[in-house]
Each structure stands twice: as structure tokens, then as C-alpha cells.
Amino acid sequence: MRDFTRDGKWIAINTATVKSWSLEQAVEGCARAGITAMAPWRDIVQACGLARAARLLRAHGMTVTALCRGGMFTAADETGRRAALDDNRRAVDEAAALGAKCLVLVVGGLAPGSKDIAGARRQVRDGLAALLPYARQAGVPLAIEPLHPMVAADRACVNTLAQANDLCEALGDGIGIALDVYHVWWDPDLARQIARAGKRIISYHVGDWLVPTTDLVFDRGMPGDGVIDLRGIREMVEAAGFAGYCDVEIFSAKNWWIRDPAEVLKICIDRHRTCV
Amino acid sequence: MRDFTRDGKWIAINTATVKSWSLEQAVEGCARAGITAMAPWRDIVQACGLARAARLLRAHGMTVTALCRGGMFTAADETGRRAALDDNRRAVDEAAALGAKCLVLVVGGLAPGSKDIAGARRQVRDGLAALLPYARQAGVPLAIEPLHPMVAADRACVNTLAQANDLCEALGDGIGIALDVYHVWWDPDLARQIARAGKRIISYHVGDWLVPTTDLVFDRGMPGDGVIDLRGIREMVEAAGFAGYCDVEIFSAKNWWIRDPAEVLKICIDRHRTCV
Numbered sequence: 001m002r003d004f005t006r007d008g009k010w011i012a013i014n015t016a017t018v019k020s021w022s023l024e025q026a027v028e029g030c031a032r033a034g035i036t037a038m039a040p041w042r043d044i045v046q047a048c049g050l051a052r053a054a055r056l057l058r059a060h061g062m063t064v065t066a067l068c069r070g071g072m073f074t075a076a077d078e079t080g081r082r083a084a085l086d087d088n089r090r091a092v093d094e095a096a097a098l099g100a101k102c103l104v105l106v107v108g109g110l111a112p113g114s115k116d117i118a119g120a121r122r123q124v125r126d127g128l129a130a131l132l133p134y135a136r137q138a139g140v141p142l143a144i145e146p147l148h149p150m151v152a153a154d155r156a157c158v159n160t161l162a163q164a165n166d167l168c169e170a171l172g173d174g175i176g177i178a179l180d181v182y183h184v185w186w187d188p189d190l191a192r193q194i195a196r197a198g199k200r201i202i203s204y205h206v207g208d209w210l211v212p213t214t215d216l217v218f219d220r221g222m223p224g225d226g227v228i229d230l231r232g233i234r235e236m237v238e239a240a241g242f243a244g245y246c247d248v249e250i251f252s253a254k255n256w257w258i259r260d261p262a263e264v265l266k267i268c269i270d271r272h273r274t275c276v
Numbered sequence: 277m278r279d280f281t282r283d284g285k286w287i288a289i290n291t292a293t294v295k296s297w298s299l300e301q302a303v304e305g306c307a308r309a310g311i312t313a314m315a316p317w318r319d320i321v322q323a324c325g326l327a328r329a330a331r332l333l334r335a336h337g338m339t340v341t342a343l344c345r346g347g348m349f350t351a352a353d354e355t356g357r358r359a360a361l362d363d364n365r366r367a368v369d370e371a372a373a374l375g376a377k378c379l380v381l382v383v384g385g386l387a388p389g390s391k392d393i394a395g396a397r398r399q400v401r402d403g404l405a406a407l408l409p410y411a412r413q414a415g416v417p418l419a420i421e422p423l424h425p426m427v428a429a430d431r432a433c434v435n436t437l438a439q440a441n442d443l444c445e446a447l448g449d450g451i452g453i454a455l456d457v458y459h460v461w462w463d464p465d466l467a468r469q470i471a472r473a474g475k476r477i478i479s480y481h482v483g484d485w486l487v488p489t490t491d492l493v494f495d496r497g498m499p500g501d502g503v504i505d506l507r508g509i510r511e512m513v514e515a516a517g518f519a520g521y522c523d524v525e526i527f528s529a530k531n532w533w534i535r536d537p538a539e540v541l542k543i544c545i546d547r548h549r550t551c552v
Binding site: 110114115116117121148149150152153154157159160162163185186187188189209211212213214216226227228229232 | 424488
């Protein structure tokens with residue numbers, strides 16, 4: 001297991017963690033803090049301008065661990081699903097332009113009015129299969145992110161690492177997994193599925209589960225503030241072959257998002273050394 | 277599959293659904309509404325007095341589908357776990373006195389300060405094993421209730437039907453499963469695990485998953501108001517051998533709990549016919 005206690009070599013910052021910053025501010029803020037890797041979200045990349053964002057990241061020597069995010073494959077009709085596919089192709093292009101190591105996919109939940117979660121899961125598989133040739137050609141690995149079952153209805157109907165493994169096995173090369181400890185820490189099958197995933201894990205996200213948790217989406221904790229056995233999970237992931245960055249991704253409307261992002265980065269770096 | 281559209285023969289009311297009522301009020305209210313089965317919680321049984329509660333339920337011809345709840349096996353030390361076991365034995369006695377068809381068990385989450393969910397799960401298995409001989413002797417079936425992964429840390433570390441099935445297989449006779457659609461509807465392995473459970477499912481709870489859900493515990497929906505395929509799940513459960521009551525259990529701090537419980541019962545009966 002890698003020793004993180006001495007430096008911040010393997011920390012990456014997901015821009016959602018410093019949500020009040022523009023991409024320009026986030027790149028400069030990370031660079032100032034000595035952070036060399038980032039995972040930007042598409043909205044702030046678009047606000048910056050894609051070409052300019054790519055130049056900015058390169059100019060600061062940033063490794064782009066992932067672009068967040070594509071997906072949202074499910075829709076009530078074929079028109080909606082085609083629109084989603086078109087948007088995902090644009091996301092692949094953006095990831096390629098940024099030199100991102102992968103495109104993270106949050107796959108989508110139930111279409112409005114639907115109670116058919118098995119059907120939603122078929123739509124996801126079909127959407128992934130339709131996107132994959134385009135992503136392969138662009139040289140952009142897709143990363144399926146299993147999301148916590150509490151957001152199965154409205155965000156992602158891939159809710160376990162087992163499902164993501166099944167999808168990868170069915171779809172072949174060019175597709176892997178973004179594993180976020182926040183979403184999977186509770187899974188009784190986690191150890192087995194991490195071993196099964198092996199080097200399919202191409203993106204690794206850290207955060208923490210707070211007790212109590214007061215919101216289903218926007219109340220994640222800073223690593224160390226919650227109940228997740230972060231070292232235990234990283235040990236399993238590294239034993240399975242992962243040797244990349246640990247992306248700190250914290251949605252926190254009432255705490256981290258209203259603090260000074262530069263202070264938040266300092267704490268991320270400290271926790272990366274002591275808790276991740 | 278049973279036809280529920282003509283009568284309310286198979287509806288049962290979990291007293292948490294009419295939370296503002298005492299046991300006396302709940303028994304009388306259910307009887308007035310033509311409901312013949314109930315699942316009371318221990319706190320209101322104790323407030324009523326156990327012997328009096330038993331007489332009251334019998335006098336109104338109520339089937340007691342379950343007593344809610346025992347469990348909470350996890351604790352920071354042996355003293356805490358022994359206290360939990362003692363309390364569970366009292367719960368078994370209470371269930372026996374009421375003639376309850378089972379004692380529902382919410383197994384407990386992480387002990388304070390712990391990040392060891394695998395350890396918590398071992399404590400649960402050990403606690404169940406320690407309680408089981410007493411329950412067998414009393415003739416009270418234990419019913420493990422898998423709870424949604426979003427409450428894994430603080431309420432129950434048994435979060436899938438697969439885990440409950442594993443526990444039942446390991447522990448033998450006298451222990452079954454309380455299946456609440458609210459907790460398991462999202463599970464990609466649900467169909468297979470229901471078939472595997474078969475007649476182990478001795479208690480069946482209905483409610484619905486709202487979109488959006490605004491609280492991790494107290495924002496459940498009335499059957500029909502959410503996204504759960506209630507008919508689809510009941511079909512699977514009945515195909516597996518379940519032929520008992522459907523307990524309506526709704527925790528709803530901002531909606532159903534602040535309405536007139538008599539009105540809530542009418543809506544429960546209507547939804548039982550049209551949605552469950």
C-alpha cells in the first residue's frame with residue numbers, strides 16, 4: 001500500500017469540492033496549494049471555454065484524472081435517449097480535448113413517471129454500448145460510477161460495484177469503473193467485487209459518510225470526519241491493481257461549500273496524508 | 277397473485293403509520309376502519325401495559341402480524357451487547373404475550389466511534405445466534421429486516437436480502453425475514469434473493485419511495501405516491517410462497533404523521549386495493 005503520509009503526490013481535487021470557484025480559480029488555487037491533479041466538471045469547463053480550459057490545465061501542469069460527467073442515459077422515449085447519446089459524444093470530445101484519463105458516467109435513474117428500474121438498467125446498458133465505439137475511437141476510457149442506492153430513482157440505477165463489473169464484462173474494452181467510497185462503503189460484497197474489478201478501477205474518489213447525514217446528495221463529509229474505513233478500502237483497491245490518484249469529491253451545501261476554497265484545499269491535503 | 281381490489285382482508289397497519297395515536301386509539305381506529313391486523317411498536321405497547329395491550333388486541337379480534345422491534349445488537353463493548361440481548365429477550369416475551377406472528381429485528385449499525393462494518397455484521401450474527409434459542413423456546417419467530425444502505429451506519433448493517441438469507445441459512449430454524457419494499461426495491465439482485473428466501477419471508481411491509489426524498493428516515497411515501505413497482509414485488513414474494521398480510525409502515529414526519537390518523541387509514545385501505 002502506498003504511503004501518503006509524506007507528500008500529496010497522489011491527491012487530486014474534484015472541482016465539485018471547491019464549488020464556488022470557476023475553473024480558472026480552481027486551477028490556480030490547486031497549483032498554489034501544490035496539487036498537480038484535478039477532475040473538472042463540464043459546466044465550469046464550458047463556462048471557461050474548452051480550448052482555453054485545456055490550455056490552462058496544461059500550462060499549470062495539471063493531470064486531468066477525469067472529466068465529470070457524462071451518462072444520464074435513461075429517458076422516457078427514443079428522442080430523449082438519442083439526445084443523451086449526442087450529449088455523451090460531446091462529453092467524450094471534451095474529455096479528449098482536456099487529455100482526461102477518463103470520462104466519469106453517472107448513468108441516470110428512472111425516467112419521469114417510470115417505476116421500471118430493470119428497464120432503466122437495460123437502457124443504461126444499451127446507452128453504454130452505443131457510446132462505447134465513439135469513446136474507443138477518441139481514446140477516452142469510460143468510467144461507470146456506481147452510485148449509492150439512495151439515489152437509484154433520480155440519479156443512477158447502477159448502485160453496486162457488482163453491477164458495474166457485470167456491465168464491464170458484457171461490454172468489453174474501453175470501459176472501466178469510477179469507484180467512490182462514499183457510494184459503496186456499505187456494500188457487504190465490496191471486498192469480493194473490488195478483487196473482481198481489478199484494474200478496471202480507473203478512477204478512485206474519496207469522501208466520508210457522516211453520522212447523521214442530513215441530505216441524500218449534498219451532505220458528504222471530508223475524509224476522516226465520518227465512518228468509512230478509508231485505509232481499508234484503499235488497501236483493497238491497491239491490492240487489486242489501482243495505482244492512480246485519489247480524487248477528493250465532496251458535495252457539502254451547508255459546510256465545505258460555504259468555506260473559503262483555499263482553506264478547504266489545505267484540509268483536503270492534510271486529510272489525504274492522515275486519513276486516506 | 278391474490279386479488280386485493282375487492283376487500284381489505286390482507287391489509288395490516290403498522291402503528292408507526294398512525295404515530296400520534298396511543299395503542300388504544302390505534303386498535304379502536306383500525307377496528308372502526310374494518311382493519312383486522314396490526315403490527316404495534318413496543319413503546320406504545322409498554323405505555324398501554326403489556327397485559328392490557330394483549331387483552332385489547334384480542335378483544336378487537338386483531339391479528340398481530342409482528343411486534344416492532346427488537347435488534348440493535350451492536351455495541352462498543354460486551355456490557356452493551358449483553359444489555360441488548362437482555363432487552364431482546366424481553367421483546368420476545370412481549371411478542372409471545374401479544375401472540376405476535378414474529379418479532380421484527382432492526383439489527384443495529386456501527387457502534388459509536390467504530391468504522392468496522394464487517395465487525396458490526398459479526399456482532400449481529402453473534403447476537404442473533406445468542407437470542408435464537410430463547411425465541412425458539414418462546415415460539416416467537418425472529419424476522420431480520422434488511423434496511424436501506426443509507427441507514428447502514430446508524431440503524432442496521434444488514435442492508436440486502438442476500439445478507440438476511442445468508443444469516444437465515446447459517447442460523448437454522450426459528451428465524452426468517454421481514455421484507456420491506458422501501459428498503460429493498462432498488463436491489464438489482466432482488467428477484468433472485470426473493471426466490472431464494474421463499475417461505476423465509478414471514479413479514480411483508482409496504483410503503484413507497486418518493487422522488488425527491490428529503491430525509492433519510494422520515495420521508496416515506498404512501499403506496500402509489502412513489503416509484504416502487506409494488507405489484508411486481510408482491511408478485512415475486514407471493515410466487516416465493518408468502519401468503520400473509522401487507523403491513524403498511526410509513527415514517528413521514530412532514531406529511532402523513534401530521535394528518536388525522538383516521539383519514540390516513542382510509543387512504544391506506546384505498547391504496548391497498550389499488551396500488552399494493
